[in-house]
Amino acid sequence: MAKEITSRSEDYSQWYLDIVNKAGLSSNSKVRGCMVIKPYGFAIWEKIKADLDRRFKETGHVNAYFPLLIPKSFLSKEADHVEGFAKECAVVTHHRLMNAPDGSGVVVDPSARLEEELIIRPTSETIIWDTYKDWIHSYRDLPLLINQWANVMRWEMRTRPFLRTAEFLWQEGHTAHATRKEAEAEAVMILELYRSFVEDIMAIPLYTGEKTAHERFAGADKTYTIEAMMQDGKALQSGTSHFLGQNFAKAFDVTFLNEHNKSEHVWATSWGVSTRLMGALIMMHSDDEGLVLPPKLAPLQVVIIPVPKANDEINKVVEQIMDELKSKGISVKYDTDRKKRPGFKFAQYEMEGVPVRLAIGKRDLANGVIEVARRDTKEKSSVPLEGISTYVEQLLEDIQQHLFDRAKKFRDGNTFKVDSWEAFESVIEKGGFAYCHWDGSTETELKIKELTKATSRCIPLSPLPQFEDDGEGTCILSGKPSKRRIIFAKAY
Amino acid sequence: MAKEITSRSEDYSQWYLDIVNKAGLSSNSKVRGCMVIKPYGFAIWEKIKADLDRRFKETGHVNAYFPLLIPKSFLSKEADHVEGFAKECAVVTHHRLMNAPDGSGVVVDPSARLEEELIIRPTSETIIWDTYKDWIHSYRDLPLLINQWANVMRWEMRTRPFLRTAEFLWQEGHTAHATRKEAEAEAVMILELYRSFVEDIMAIPLYTGEKTAHERFAGADKTYTIEAMMQDGKALQSGTSHFLGQNFAKAFDVTFLNEHNKSEHVWATSWGVSTRLMGALIMMHSDDEGLVLPPKLAPLQVVIIPVPKANDEINKVVEQIMDELKSKGISVKYDTDRKKRPGFKFAQYEMEGVPVRLAIGKRDLANGVIEVARRDTKEKSSVPLEGISTYVEQLLEDIQQHLFDRAKKFRDGNTFKVDSWEAFESVIEKGGFAYCHWDGSTETELKIKELTKATSRCIPLSPLPQFEDDGEGTCILSGKPSKRRIIFAKAY
Numbered sequence: 014m015a016k017e018i019t020s021r022s023e024d025y026s027q028w029y030l031d032i033v034n035k036a037g038l039s040s041n042s043k044v045r046g047c048m049v050i051k052p053y054g055f056a057i058w059e060k061i062k063a064d065l066d067r068r069f070k071e072t073g074h075v076n077a078y079f080p081l082l083i084p085k086s087f088l089s090k091e092a093d094h095v096e097g098f099a100k101e102c103a104v105v106t107h108h109r110l111m112n113a114p115d116g117s118g119v120v121v122d123p124s125a126r127l128e129e130e131l132i133i134r135p136t137s138e139t140i141i142w143d144t145y146k147d148w149i150h151s152y153r154d155l156p157l158l159i160n161q162w163a164n165v166m167r168w169e170m171r172t173r174p175f176l177r178t179a180e181f182l183w184q185e186g187h188t189a190h191a192t193r194k195e196a197e198a199e200a201v202m203i204l205e206l207y208r209s210f211v212e213d214i215m216a217i218p219l220y221t222g223e224k225t226a227h228e229r230f231a232g233a234d235k236t237y238t239i240e241a242m243m244q245d246g247k248a249l250q251s252g253t254s255h256f257l258g259q260n261f262a263k264a265f266d267v268t269f270l271n272e273h274n275k276s277e278h279v280w281a282t283s284w285g286v287s288t289r290l291m292g293a294l295i296m297m298h299s300d301d302e303g304l305v306l307p308p309k310l311a312p313l314q315v316v317i318i319p320v321p322k323a324n325d326e327i328n329k330v331v332e333q334i335m336d337e338l339k340s341k342g343i344s345v346k347y348d349t350d351r352k353k354r355p356g357f358k359f360a361q362y363e364m365e366g367v368p369v370r371l372a373i374g375k376r377d378l379a380n381g382v383i384e385v386a387r388r389d390t391k392e393k394s395s396v397p398l399e400g401i402s403t404y405v406e407q408l409l410e411d412i413q414q415h416l417f418d419r420a421k422k423f424r425d426g427n428t429f430k431v432d433s434w435e436a437f438e439s440v441i442e443k444g445g446f447a448y449c450h451w452d453g454s455t456e457t458e459l460k461i462k463e464l465t466k467a468t469s470r471c472i473p474l475s476p477l478p479q480f481e482d483d484g485e486g487t488c489i490l491s492g493k494p495s496k497r498r499i500i501f502a503k504a505y
Numbered sequence: 506m507a508k509e510i511t512s513r514s515e516d517y518s519q520w521y522l523d524i525v526n527k528a529g530l531s532s533n534s535k536v537r538g539c540m541v542i543k544p545y546g547f548a549i550w551e552k553i554k555a556d557l558d559r560r561f562k563e564t565g566h567v568n569a570y571f572p573l574l575i576p577k578s579f580l581s582k583e584a585d586h587v588e589g590f591a592k593e594c595a596v597v598t599h600h601r602l603m604n605a606p607d608g609s610g611v612v613v614d615p616s617a618r619l620e621e622e623l624i625i626r627p628t629s630e631t632i633i634w635d636t637y638k639d640w641i642h643s644y645r646d647l648p649l650l651i652n653q654w655a656n657v658m659r660w661e662m663r664t665r666p667f668l669r670t671a672e673f674l675w676q677e678g679h680t681a682h683a684t685r686k687e688a689e690a691e692a693v694m695i696l697e698l699y700r701s702f703v704e705d706i707m708a709i710p711l712y713t714g715e716k717t718a719h720e721r722f723a724g725a726d727k728t729y730t731i732e733a734m735m736q737d738g739k740a741l742q743s744g745t746s747h748f749l750g751q752n753f754a755k756a757f758d759v760t761f762l763n764e765h766n767k768s769e770h771v772w773a774t775s776w777g778v779s780t781r782l783m784g785a786l787i788m789m790h791s792d793d794e795g796l797v798l799p800p801k802l803a804p805l806q807v808v809i810i811p812v813p814k815a816n817d818e819i820n821k822v823v824e825q826i827m828d829e830l831k832s833k834g835i836s837v838k839y840d841t842d843r844k845k846r847p848g849f850k851f852a853q854y855e856m857e858g859v860p861v862r863l864a865i866g867k868r869d870l871a872n873g874v875i876e877v878a879r880r881d882t883k884e885k886s887s888v889p890l891e892g893i894s895t896y897v898e899q900l901l902e903d904i905q906q907h908l909f910d911r912a913k914k915f916r917d918g919n920t921f922k923v924d925s926w927e928a929f930e931s932v933i934e935k936g937g938f939a940y941c942h943w944d945g946s947t948e949t950e951l952k953i954k955e956l957t958k959a960t961s962r963c964i965p966l967s968p969l970p971q972f973e974d975d976g977e978g979t980c981i982l983s984g985k986p987s988k989r990r991i992i993f994a995k996a997y
Contacts, residue, residue, distance in 0.1 A: 042636065043579075044623065047572035049636050052651060055569045077547045080539035081573075081625070081656055081672050082595070087535075088602065089610030100602040103574070104613050105625070107596040108660040110580070118581030121596050121622055130613055131536065133573070133597070133625075144534065144541050153844075159544060164573055164656065168600040180573050352645075 018364075020301045025245050030174070032295055036304040036365050039174045046172040046179030053365065054175075054291065056312035058182065061290055062162065064214055064309075065184065068206050074158040074186060079140050081164075082131040087139035091264035094138065094232035101168035103133040103179075133166040138232060138257070138283055141187045142265040149189060149279055151270045156199075157189040165287075175292035176249075176505055183287035189279045191271065193258070196280035197235075200256040203284045204237040207252045215290065216307040216413055217241045217297050218421040219251070220446075220500055222471030227455045230283075234258035240470045240500065242424040243296045246444025248470045248504040251293050254284035292505075298389070298416050304366030305388055307416050308409040315345040315405060316367045318358050320374035320384075323349045327373055330398065334371070334383075337402035343409065363388060368412050369405055389415055430480045430498070437489050437501070441467045446502045448477060450495035452488035461490055461501060470500040510856075512793045517737050522666070524787055528796040528857050531666045538664040538671030545857065546783065548804035550674065553782060554654065556706055556801075557676065560698050566650040566678060571632050573656075574623040579631035583756035586630065586724035593660035595625040595671075625658040630724060630749070630775055633679045634757040641681060641771055643762045648691075649681040657779075667784035668741075668997055675779030681771045683763065685750070688772035689727075692748040695776045696729040699744045707782065708799040708905055709733045709789050710913040711743070712938075712992055714963030719947045722775075726750035732962045732992070734916040735788045738936025740962045740996040743785050746776035784997075790881070790908050796858030797880055799908050800901040807837040807897060808859045810850050812866035812876075815841045819865055822890065826863070826875075829894035835901065855880060860904050861897055881907055922972045922990070929981050929993070933959045938994045940969060942987035944980035953982055953993060962992040 017035055019027040033039055038054030050058065066076075082105060089095050109125035112118075134140065141159075148154060166180045186203065190196040204221055211217050224236040233255035241249045259278040262268070268276045298305040308314050315338060319327050331347050338345045348358055355372065362370055372384040383401055386393045389412050396404055427445035431437045440447040447467065451457060462468050476482040476498065488495050509527055511519040525531055530546030542550065558568075574597060581587050601617035604610075626632065633651075640646060658672045678695065682688040696713055703709050716728040725747035733741045754760070754770040763769050790797040800806050807830060811819050823839050830837045840850055847864065854862055864876040875893055878885045881904050888896055919937035923929045932939040939959065943949060954960050968974040968990065978987050 040636070040639065042572045042632065043576055044572045044574050044632075047574060049572065050570040052567040052569045056567065058570075059568065075544035075548065076551065077544045078542040078550075078674065080534045080536045080541065081658065082536050082539060084535055085602070085611060085613075095604075095611060100611065100614075101600060102602065103597045103623070104599040104602065105595045106598045106613070108593060110577070110592040110594065110596065110624070112587075119577060119587060119592065121577075121598070122592075131595070132602070140534065140536075144532070147532065166573065182570065 018301060018303060021244065028301070029296055032299050032304055033174045038291070038295065038304075041174075044179075046169055048174050048178050048180075050182075050288070053312065057294070057306070057310055058288060058291060060310045060312065061215075062184075065210055065286070066162075068210060069160050069184075069186070072202065072206065074160045074188075077159050077161055078163070079137050079144065079161055081134055083134050083137075083140045085130045085132055087143060088132060090139060091232045091261055093260065094264075096231065101170075102135045103166050103168060105131040105133065134163070135165055135167045136283075136285075137161065137163070137165075137185055138187065138261055139265070142261040142267060142281070145189055145279070146265055146267045149267055149269050152191050152272055155189055155191045155269060155279070156195065158186075158199075159188065160184055160186045173292070175288050175295065178288075181288045183285050185285040186283060188282045189262075189267070190282075191269065191277075191280070193280050196282050197256050200235065200237055200254045200282045200284065203254040203282070204239070207239050207254065207284075207286060211239060211241070211251060211290070211293075212417065214307070214309045215294055215297075216309075216417040216420065217251070217293060218417060218424050220471055220473060220477070222473040222500070224253075224471060225455070225458060225469045225499070227458050228469055230255045232257060232260050233283075234260070238471050241293055241297065242427060242446060242502070243293075243505070244423070246427050246446070246502070248446065248500075248502040249289075249293050249296070250470070250504065251290060252284070252286035255282060257281035257283060297420055299366065302391070303364035305416070306366035306368060308368045308413045311366065311368050312344065313346055313365075313367050314343050314409060315369045315371065316358075316362045317345065317347045317371045317373070318355055318362075319349060320355045320372050322351060324375075326378060327375075330378060331373065334398075334401055338405060341402060341406050343406065359386075369408055371401075371405070387412055389419075425479055428477070428479070428500075431489065432486070434489055438465060441465045441501070441503060444503070446470070446500050447489075448480065448498050448500055449489040450486035450497075451499045451501075452491045452493035452495055454491075454493075457488060457491050457493075465503075467501045467503050470502050470504065472497065472499045510793060510795060513736065520793070521788055524791050524796050525666045530783070530787065530796075533666075536671075538661055540666050540670050540672075542674075542780070545804065549786070549798070549802055550780060550783060552802050552804065553707075554676075557702055557778070558654075560702060561652050561676075561678070564694065564698065566652045566680075568653065569651050570653055570655070571629050571636065573626055575626050575629070575632045577622045577624055579635060580624060582631060583724045583753055585752065586756075588723065593662075594627045595658050595660060597623040597625065626655070627657055627659045628775075628777075629653065629655070629657075629677055630679065630753055631757070634753040634759060634773070637681055637771070638757055638759045641759055641761050644683050644764055647681055647683045647761060647771070648687065650678075650691075651680065652676055652678045665784070667780050667787065670780070673780045675777050677775060677777040680774045681754075681759070682774075683761065683769075683772070685772050688750075688774050689748050692727065692729060692746045692774045692776065695746040695774070696731070699731050699746065699776075699778060703731060703733070703743060703782070703785075704909065706799070706801045707786055707789075708801075708909040708912065709743070709785060710909060710916050712963055712965060712969070714965040714992070716745075716963060717947070717950060717961045717991070719950050720961055722747045724749060724752050725775075726752070730963050733785055733789065734919060734938060734994070735785075735997070736915070738919050738938070738994070740938065740992075740994040741781075741785050741788070742962070742996065743782060744776070744778035747774060749773035749775060789912055791858070794883070795856035797908070798858035798860060800860045800905045803858065803860050804836065805838055805857075805859050806835050806901060807861045807863065808854045809837065809839045809863045809865070810847055811841060812847045812864050812869075814843060816867075818870060819867075822870065823865065826890075826893055830897060833894060833898050835898065861900055863893075863897070879904055881911075917971055920969070920971070920992075923981065924978070926981055930957060933957045933993070933995060936995070938962070938992050939981075940972065940990050940992055941981040942978035942989075943991045943993075944983045944985035944987055946983075946985075949980060949983050949985075957995075959993045959995050962994050962996065964989065964991045
């Protein structure tokens with residue numbers, strides 16, 4: 014099986030597609046840019062979703078559901094939103110099909126044209142703020158801390174499974190507050206929630222910070238972002254949290270009476286992560302043998318394979334191991350399929366990124382040992398059966414930590430503090446993050462992009478700890494003064 | 506608060522809308538027929554979803570996700586499906602907006618017309634079977650037991666929150682099997698899974714059975730259904746499970762090599778329940794004071810209210826009760842809000858259908874008792890504080906059982922075995938289920954509908970136990986021979 018995967022050094026982009034395909038994560042559909050998320054891929058997404066949902070609820074948020082379709086006129090209400098937001102979206106114009114007069118199938122019924130076209134939501138700020146107008150009257154109705162799990166659609170020209178698809182799944186939080194301070198604190202709190210989830214559960218180290226004005230969400234006053242570095246040194250924006258000021262409240266006329274009975278516009282945030290996280294997860298840890306998953310997100314954490322086949326004695330030992338692992342909350346499967354050889358199974362579970370593989374044969378049993386293989390390093394060792402479940406439990410924790418450490422080491426090793434245009438170009442050229450001074454103007458930002466294809470990724474909230482902080486400086490391109498350093502990189 | 510609800514006797518239909526509105530379950534949106542599911546309503550749906558999802562997984566199903574949009578041509582492939590299925594659906598014709606030349610907002614870009622129109626899924630058989638063609642090659646790939654949680658859209662003319670909306674949320678299972686027998690067994694197994702969930706968790710008694718040919722799902726060989734009786738004696742179809750034969754496999758050319766290396770078409774089922782279940786739940790148990798929820802689906806099971814307000818002594822006792830209830834897995838809230846009077850709170854939690862309310866004041870404390878009010882019967886009693894958590898735990902079980910028993914008593918009391926047309930008309934007229942003989946022809950079925958507005962609800966798999974089984978008979982309308990009885994009723 015592994016042979017079927019293109020190696021990273023040969024073609025990084027094809028390697029990613031091969032893994033998505035061979036590990037059974039998604040497949041293409043007949044609808045342009047829309048993928049099918051296959052059961053194995055969806056099982057990983059369900060684990061991501063469950064953990065995030067718990068964190069949202071623990072921080073006081075509740076779930077709700079808003080309509081899929083948005084009246085076209087809503088998109089015109091917030092000036093920046095309509096100007097800056099992609100206009101590539103799916104437009105519903107009719108509400109009925111009819112049999113074709115020539116019997117060839119069905120056609121659109123021309124008499125069923127909608128009075129106003131409807132847009133499949135590319136994001137839900139507009140329809141939600143139109144709704145909040147009815148829900149918010151007094152300071153007693155605030156804060157409103159609502160999240161929605163939904164599908165959204167943006168008519169992307171170039172798509173790649175999980176990373177950029179026309180339809181994708183996501184969560185979008187939309188909160189309403191009585192004060193600027195409270196809304197700003199919410200946006201920052203969610204940034205930290207995302208960071209903690211992605212680093213602790215997905216084992217992906219992040220740089221967090223604020224987006225420049227140019228890279229900000231259309232309609233936001235501030236956009237916070239979490240940025241990861243993939244194995245090719247490119248950045249992947251993995252989630253954003255926006256402080257929306259009073260922009261949407263003003264556009265949709267959402268006011269409340271404060272404690273002094275005065276009318277004020279409501280303050281807002283919105284924030285989201287999507288199935289794009291799946292893309293980050295796959296790209297971050299996998300290797301030329303297939304998918305590698307952090308144990309905390311692996312639908313199956315341990316597989317046990319009899320070598321060459323099961324017998325009563327082996328079954329008995331394995332059943333005890335399974336009971337012990339299950340009682341520790343570890344998911345485990347015993348693969349006794351006689352139609353497949355052990356070697357084939359080994360390759361299959363490697364492809365699927367199962368973190369730990371146990372293999373046991375007659376001789377192992379006689380020696381009181383079992384073979385333990387870890388997916389991340391592909392190391393194998395013979396381990397005593399006595400205490401094996403405790404060993405495996407610890408190993409899963411080690412793998413989780415090792416994946417994070419490995420990724421962090423790679424990321425840190427490819428983040429460079431640069432102070433000359435030549436050094437900047439060289440870092441971007443070979444693939445990596447440039448940590449440099451910038452004069453703060455959109456003009457310079459666009460010039461940098463034009464010259465190198467690198468975009469500003471984030472202005473870190475505090476200086477990167479691995480470098481000595483040298484305060485102010487001069488812009489890498491224009492030579493003008495700069496207050497602090499920013500991260501530039503090529504991005505997905 | 507309760508005064509704001511129209512009584513059932515006055516206007517049953519308005520009563521339902523009032524509860525949906527006042528209990529905070531859903532609200533209308535600006536998009537025709539599309540509702541917003543509010544946080545409290547969504548919390549109930551999340552409980553429904555979690556329980557069903559567990560049952561699906563326990564029976565070997567896995568979740569996946571298929572595209573929202575379906576190429577128009579797919580809908581023409583299965584002859585019955587296109588003929589019988591509602592053609593009222595949302596049609597996407599364009600993929601871009603542009604700024605209006607006159608600066609008035611955004612308009613559809615006429616140059617961004619799709620080559621083939623896309624339909625927002627009204628159900629996913631077609632796109633799923635188009636995908637299964639790539640996934641199924643050999644008997645080793647079968648069975649395929651896949652479920653999807655998704656939003657779907659049908660352009661309904663008359664809508665009511667939860668019961669009939671243009672967009673709704675549902676799960677749709679789509680399974681593929683090597684043999685007819687296996688697929689038929691799956692469809693029946695799911696019928697039983699639905700019955701058990703709706704009766705045991707939602708406390709709604711059901712009649713289960715098969716649909717007539719006329720009421721069958723378009724493209725199915727058999728449709729099984731679960732039917733509930735609402736408080737006005739009308740039927741609510743609450744879920745369906747279809748045996749699809751080889752119809753979709755033939756339409757989408759999905760074959761597999763069997764164990765003897767011969768090519769065969771795959772056998773199929775599909776099945777679903779939707780947010781319509783929310784409508785059934787609300788209509789089934791609620792009263793003129795508001796929502797009534799079975800404890801197993803109540804987001805909040807117990808509320809504790811200090812009367813008239815909290816103090817240290819009361820807080821201490823309540824905290825212990827809360828700890829004990831939580832350790833039993835019971836959800837509980839202590840409402841110490843000083844801005845609202847106890848009477849206001851009582852009415853609010855009654856409106857929201859919280860199953861058990863505990864109220865405690867100084868005098869109760871002195872007497873070592875607490876006031877317990879159950880929402881279903883509105884009985885109040887003074888109960889010793891000693892052992893109160895065990896008492897409440899048992900009370901929640903009693904309420905769950907009582908709601909089911911009350912609904913079953915009502916349903917049985919309004920199900921009539923009828924053997925004359927006059928008796929039939931009278932049952933349908935006053936609201937109830939008629940259990941009668943029918944000649945099996947669509948012609949007669951349509952005639953009955955024309956005369957009385959009653960439709961066939963289901964042919965029970967076995968005779969109803971509350972009546973003596975009298976075998977064959979003659980049709981209520983045509984007088985022609987009938988093999989067995991069927992249920993007719995007016996329906997939502």
